[in-house]
Amino acid sequence: MFPPIPNLGEPRPDTCRTCAVVGNSVNLKGSGYGSLIDHHNIIIRMNAGPTKGYEEDVGTKTTHHVMYPESAVDLDNSTHLVVFAFKIQDLEWPIKALTTGFYATSYRKVTPKIKANKDLVMVLNPAFMKYVHEVWLKRRGTYPSTGFMALVLALHICDEVDVFGFGADSNGNWSHYFEVLKNKKYGSGIHSGTNEYTVLKQLANEKTIKLYKGS
Template sequence: MGYQGSNPGVPAMRGYLVAIFLSAVFLYFVLHCILWGTSVYWVPPVDMKRRHQTRPCLSKPAFASLLRFHQFHPFLCASDLKKIASLYGSDKFDLPYGTRTSVEYFQTALSKLQSCDLFDEFDSVPCKKCVVVGNGGILKNKSLGEKIDSYDVIIRMNNGPVLGHEEDVGRRTTFRLFYPESVFSDPSHNDPNTTVILTAFKPLDLKWLWGLLTGSKININGFWKKPALNLIYKPYQIRILDPFIIRTAAYELLHFPEVFPKDQKPKHPTTGIIAITLAFHICHEVHLAGFRYNFSDPQSPLHYYGNTTMSLMNKSAYHNVTAEQLFLKDIIQKNFVINLTQD
């Protein structure tokens, strides 16, 4: 049989298949945008997998009776945001206690982060012993720095500095909770080994984080004071706290009502109480430092740094300081926690 050449229908068929493939890819992209797109600023979400990474202990922690769920992963992950919100009821509450009306803000912010891991993958310390370092003036001249640095996990909050106060508060920081109005903006305060945790109280907080991570212009309207306009931390360092932790602090630990009377402004937990609640979910033993305040003297120092006095704490309309002090007194008396600054 002689040579008959190629089948003229083959190139046409190949072109047809390529067109179908490209159309399918385009359709997938459009549908992906519709499903995941959360605003005109849509960016594809990072597929972050949650890894708790703390080993279960043979004994229960002293504070076990305070918690409904143990070994709860405290950081939100892009891969299962809606699933976890539904599982733990966060889809039934608005910020700061849930995700109900802010899912798109959470998803967009999470899409710019690189991890939702709790601890480093090489961390193998079981039954972690933790210290939560408050910013109270009681820490001044206590020389607790070396003691604080000896813990497995050191949790700090807001812009309580380490730099210049190492003798009293230590050098190491494992986790630092913050919100836009309380975060450091001076790069000298950044420790690359610290994981910083956005505690979102309002949708604007999530939009602020996304704006800084993408270099967008920040609108400062809606913040109770001017937020940071630059971010000294890298995306690998940043996590977003699951609102379940804040809700647990408010309703389970402080016993705040879900609905306040109309003549009262709603109260929310301070970052300090939220930090303790976080510690209860990731640690086996929790110690406190810097959570004692001198309410009898309005001119006594509020913080171990700066010149702010207790008079500012007494004026707070956003927090129920009395309820928090009673809670702290209770967990200390019951030996659920150890207070390093009792005296």
């Protein structure tokens, strides 16, 4: 149903393929990064992070959207749906969600059907998550966050990688720009947020990526 090899466009000597990896951190609020983010060739967003109503800070364009059955949203016809598969449902869901409907249960409610271009679907081998967890994070955390996985993917397919919307707020809370924080001690859950952000800062210090820390 899906193309066996996604067409990402071959890099050419006369062009530089720039990527923006846009996380969902609250530090995007008031950042004014919107136009800067939209200037990139490839813009990767994840899960339920919206753009409508937040355009000034997060931009409007999306070329690749990473999500799971539990965080599914509708996509426009030009956006790649990216799934970092790591459980059986993640392999079943894209096909059923775009055809007959996905009616299995999970740890939270799953939207049975979504809108997306079936010719722009990428399902990554579960070995990719294992590689990120073992090589990049030294097995810290239960498994990598979606944002960190998106960062490593970008490093594999892009010439220049800029990172937005990662990390905790000034009070150490790992909240989202589109939510009102009720729990004042909101952590990064099963993910090793602190270790992931340490890797981000190291990559930035080495000038492998450019890290925009937000407001």
